[in-house]
Amino acid sequence: GAASIQDRRRQHFHTIKAAPVIEPVRVVVTVECAPEHAFRLWTERMEVWWPRSHTMLRDPEAAIVVEPRVHGRIFERARDGREVDWGSILAWDPPQSIRYRWFIGGTAAMATDVSVTFTALAENSTRVDLEQSGWERLGDIAQERRDRNESGWASVLPAYVKACGR
Numbered sequence: 001g002a003a004s005i006q007d008r009r010r011q012h013f014h015t016i017k018a019a020p021v022i023e024p025v026r027v028v029v030t031v032e033c034a035p036e037h038a039f040r041l042w043t044e045r046m047e048v049w050w051p052r053s054h055t056m057l058r059d060p061e062a063a064i065v066v067e068p069r070v071h072g073r074i075f076e077r078a079r080d081g082r083e084v085d086w087g088s089i090l091a092w093d094p095p096q097s098i099r100y101r102w103f104i105g106g107t108a109a110m111a112t113d114v115s116v117t118f119t120a121l122a123e124n125s126t127r128v129d130l131e132q133s134g135w136e137r138l139g140d141i142a143q144e145r146r147d148r149n150e151s152g153w154a155s156v157l158p159a160y161v162k163a164c165g166r
Contacts, residue, residue: 022142024133025150029157031126031164035118038126038164039095042116043068049163051156056084056105068092074100087111102132110138112149126164130157 031038041048046064055062059078067073067089074087085108091099095118103111112134119127132149135142 022135024131027130027153029128029161031161033164035120035126036095038118049159
């Protein structure tokens with residue numbers, strides 16, 4: 001009767017396993033420029049600092065475009081007009097922050113979330129906080145992909161820091 005249905009439900013709910021929570025990638029850098037410049041460099045001039053080895057189209061003159069609005073695209077455009085999407089904007093709040101779905105080298109179904117905030121420290125100094133989360137969406141490859149992205153940001157961000165100081 002009713003008791004056996006409740007017992008089966010209890011057993012069922014006890015066998016469901018929650019997906020493991022995977023720690024976000026968090027990186028903090030300090031750049032020698034105002035937040036407005038740091039934000040513009042991140043969103044309007046990414047090709048100045050983003051390494052060509054980390055692009056999809058392998059065109060040394062490709063543009064990296066960040067459409068400046070919620071639901072805007074982040075994409076790479078080659079000289080011949082080919083485009084490949086890297087992500088889409090979730091929140092746009094210049095010059096304080098940007099948040100986007102990020103799937104460079106993958107599909108939108110395999111996207112993680114990147115949040116970047118720009119905080120003034122002094123007249124020409126800005127703290128840039130990057131957090132990449134949502135790894136659980138990637139299933140079995142989540143931890144490996146997280147670790148690879150953590151080292152990827154560590155190799156990419158020094159060029160951004162240098163470009164901010166120019």
